[in-house]
Amino acid sequence: MAKQKFDIADPALAADGWKRVLWADQEMPVLRSVRARFRKEKPLKGLRFSACLHVTAETANLIRALKAGGADVVLCASNPLSTQDDVAAALVKKEGVSVFAVRGEDHKTYYSHLRSALDHRPVITMDDGADLVSMLHQEYSHLAGGMMASMEETTTGVIRLRALEADKALRIPIIAVNDAATKHLFDNRYGTGQSTIDGIIRATDVLLAGKRVVVAGYGWCGRGVASRARGMGAKVVVTEVDPVRALEASMDGFDVMPMKEAARVGDLFITLTGDMHVIGKDHLKVMKDGAIICNSGHFDIEIDLKALTAMSTKREKNVRNHVDCYTLPGGRRLFLLGEGRLVNLAAAEGHPASVMDMSFATQALASEWAVQNRDKLSPQVYDVPQSLEEWVAGIKLETMGIRMDKLTREQKKYLSSWEMGT
DSSP, rough: OOOOOOOSSSSHHHHHHHHHHHHHHTHHHHHHHHHHHHHHTTTTOOOOOEEEEOOOOOHHHHHHHHHTTTOEEEEEETTTTTTHHHHHHHHHHHHHOEOOOHHHHHHHHHHHHHHHHTTTTTSSSESSSHHHHHHHHHHHHGGGGGOEEEOOSSSSHHHHHHHHHHHHHHOOOOOGGGGGGHHHHIIIIIIIHHHHHHHHHHOOOOOOOEEEEEEEOOOOHHHHHHHHHHHTEEEEEEEEEEEHHHHHHHHOOOOEEOHHHHHOSSSSSOOOSSOOOOOOOHHHHHHOOOOEEEEOSSSSSSBBBHHHHHHEEEEEEEEEEEEEEETTOOOOOOOGGGGBBBHHHHHHSSOOOOHHHHHHHHHHHHHHHHHTTTOOHHHSEEEOOOHHHHHHHHHHHHTTTTOOOOOOOOHHHHHSSSSOOO
């Protein structure tokens, strides 16, 4: 019996999805440049790729670039609530890609889709949270010997994979795309900053001005959200466990306090840490009536949902789209957005295409680099080569009409010399 070639919500959505893909493409000139060269040179010809990513219009344009380069691509969702069903249909119908992604899929279906991606027997994988690579190591370890590399797109995923490397259990080379400056400095800060606020406002229609917004985590994603919330008039509190980041948040002008204190005063809580139970039972106990809670870290474990459910006397789903109301003893109500999953994708459309342009161009070029260097790579976590970063940044500047200075020969000599003093 032939294996199923795709699993999507509705193929009839393809036309609407294709419009969305083309709209995003307009804002992705760097990736378009990569796609044009890939189409001519076919650097990925005949190679099997399996990608576990958010199935959005921006991701669709990455998949188009890989296909243009000759890759045979299978795509599955990296989050049950991030799939845009019309985009999934467009990739199947317009591009002939095997897509396994349905918005709102349950736990069993999510993992069956990961298995479908690995059944493709990929030599390159792309991951957004390391679920695909984790499954490869646990259930599909026989594939590891034939793997050239995997690209990891998220902070959470890189943390997991560096832990795998530290345990000497990593069996394939990893390219930490997330750690590229052209990814985390822009995608994490500006993309997450804007799209998280967008998701919250779409879900709740609340006015942020005057609200006390608690941002858990002051990494690049937290920095972006905190600055955008302040820009809309919110009073921002940052919680942190890293003393350097806590100090930075304070010097950036934000209040810094433990979550136990912030929980008593916050109106809106946003987690962006990549860790579990950042908001736990003790915090939920003291939150004020009407507090709104959401997550913009990768997985839905940042908020202790089991504790929230156990504490509640009643749960009302969808009191607004993507808003669930939990009533606690005494009548206090807490509002959870997007079931605790990524609010920017559960309640909105994810990052703007123009910022994903750099991330996905870096992703595509890193995969090409991995193929070119496959005989030199060992099972460890690699940074994206500086030359790729500079090319992506340079093309992005050109498309924005921005010019910059260049070092003169004399200046280059001075910077490389120890003999020339003041």
